[in-house]
Amino acid sequence: MRPARVLFFEHYDRVLCGSDAMRVPAKKKCQHDFWDAYKAACCLFVPQNLMASPSSVMMPDRAVIAYEVLGSHLVGMALPLVLVSGMSATRNDWRELGPCLAQSRPVLVYDHRGIGDSTYSSAQGTDEITMESLARDLTFLIAHLQWPEVAICGFSMGVVQQMLLLPYLRSHPTALPFRVTHVFLAGTRSAVLRDPQHGLQIRPTNVPRTPAERKELIRRTLQATFDPSWLHANSARFDHILYDTIHGRSPRPPATIEKQRKALQGFDFEALLPNISRNIRVLVIHGQHDQVIPFRCSQEMLRRIPGARFVELGNKPGQVPSLAFGHHWFEYFDLSVWYNVVDVHLRT
Structure with missing residues (x-):
């Protein structure tokens, strides 16, 4: 069907x-x-103010992180879930999955520093972005919300893995001021991808791009997050996503995306992954048609993270019908499939 x-x-x-x-x-x-x-x-309940004016918190260096808590009426009644975006993404990219998941729990969506409605520490935008700095921003945001326990879903970049490893860094180790109970690692990896054919193919340029060039770059980048069969069968849906990415209200500054790209080439936490506590329930989600981060990366994480398990195949709640999906995992299957994957895992 x-x-x-x-x-x-x-x-x-x-x-x-x-x-x-x-x-x-x-x-x-x-x-x-x-x-x-x-x-x-699609099991969507969309609040009237979804992705409207966000809340914000000022970081210690005066950068501002914009966020929204979907399903906020459930705070204190159910375990909160944090959705962490990947490279070039904004909180608006969770506009379908976020509200769906927020039917039964609070769901935090936010913009990384310097993208969407979040700002740098100064108008000049000279802040350095590293995997560690992104992880520290996330830690500060969750602490600001005063949630004692959270579940976290990390997509693509690796910010969640880095955050879990902050207590084990050689330089400036930092204990997390909250307890992470469950983790979803979706379409991500534990080591820098050296092969240039992988990753989002966004290359820097000193020459301003024309609107047509920018649209074509965004089109090619988005296409890489799906597999050819999905693109062939879902051309209308793809055009909708492309239009929203180009014309949506969330700014995606090229300079910030370039900083994120460099951050993805400069992290080193692979050897620290065995330090992640077995008490944290880790579920790995990765499609075999992922053209951005190869499927083998999921197997490497399963080997290194104690107790991590892979999403099950099948037609029962909590399982996925197949692994024939690309990097943009939550655009595959009905949203009810992903709702159940999350719900079942959070009940373990």
């Missing part, structure tokens, strides 16, 4: 752009009706 959101976007594209194009009033009604059906089918 094809995911409901795939069918929705195919219909949306056909009605507005294709052979079924209709007069404007009917278009608006169609959009409204299908958006309601789409949300229901």
Whole structure:
């Protein structure tokens, strides 16, 4: 069965752009009706203020981190989950999965320093970005919320692994002021990828890009996060994601993305991974069609992190139907699949 959101976007594209194009009033009604059906089918409950004006916290160096707590009415009633974005991403990229997960628990989404609604410590934007600095920003944010226990889902970059290892650093080790009970490591790795064919292919340039060049760069970068079969079957959905990435309200400064790219080439925590406590329940999620971070990286983490396990295959709640998915993991399958993967793991 094809995911409901795939069918929705195919219909949306056909009605507005294709052979079924209709007069404007009917278009608006169609959009409204299908958006309601789409949300229901995908287990989405979307608050009116989703991804609106964020809250913020000032870091010790005066940088400002923007964040939102989805499902905030559940604070104190269920274990909070923190969603940590990857390179070039903003909190708005969780706009579907975040609200879905927030039906049963508080979900924290935030913008890394210097991207989205988060700022640098000064207008000049000279802050250095490293994996460690990103991990310390996250630690400060969670401490600010005064949550004694959290679960964390890290996507791609490796910020979560770095945060868990802050107490074991040779230089300036830092104890975490909260307890991490559960971790999801999705499409990520434990070592720097030296092969240039991997990673997001964003290369620096001293020449300003034209709007057309920028759009093409973003298109190629996004395409790499999916596999060819998904792109072929979901062209309308991809165009929607591309449009939102280019025209959405969340700024993605090229200078910040370049700093993130350099940070991904400069971390070194692989040897420290065995220090992660077995008491932290670690679940690894990785698709065999990931073109950004090769599947073998998931197996390396399973070997190094004590007690880590891989997401199960199957059709029961908490399992995924196949490993035939790419880097952009939560765009595959119905959101109910990922809701159950998270929910079942957090109950272990």
